[in-house]
Amino acid sequence: MKSSVEMVTGPQEHLSAVCAYTEETPDFKGYLETVIRDLKAEDELVIVTDVLGGSVNNEASQFKNLANVHVIAGMNLALVLSLVISTEPDTSRLIEESIHAAKEQMMYMNREHSGEEEDF
Template sequence: MRRFILASHAYMSKGIKTSLELILGKQDNLSVYCAYAEGEPFFKPLVIQEVEDHPEDEFVIMTDLLGGSVNNELLELTTKENVHLVTGTNLILAMSILLTCRECDDVAAAIRTCVEDAKTGIVYCNDSEIDSDLDEL
């Protein structure tokens, strides 16, 4: 089974999950960790425990900020063969990863593609060429 984890500073990950479930429906294989929310700094042991409780499963962990404490705390998990760590998560990236990686054979390649695709969804909409592109949608 493939499992997905969203981990962020405060409630960003919870908000992304709520939005994902509004668009995609209930996501039973998606866990959320809200680091430092309500004074709770101890998210790392909870994530590690989830990974250790399911050694036969593959995990895609998505964090909010490259160089941020949440991502840095989870970097050590990348030594495990069943864990993939992605940072810079936003709604489009999380949705793409959930839809693409749920059943794919090569998760690492799929994640790389999802990251590249998500970059195209980050746009400064005041640019004039964007207006004409949006008209075509």
């Protein structure tokens, strides 16, 4: 995901990817605790996970009540690109707008008829 985003946007200093539960990051919760502990008072952390209710999402969600931590489930490229390229300064609004934009990109192409999509 990070490589795909950076292929479009160029290098992103504040974007990182974590391979949870691998040799690279066997203790994902410990990793998150370290990242959160190292945040400055003015920093905000947006964690984007793949599957709602999955193990990565469950671990990340343990930190969602912290004022400067935001957790999003349902990662896709449109979502992450929107988060990265937006100039919206309010993080909560940025997240809501990015989720909306990502949902707009999802379409069952077999059901598309002459440019009009059917409601489901």
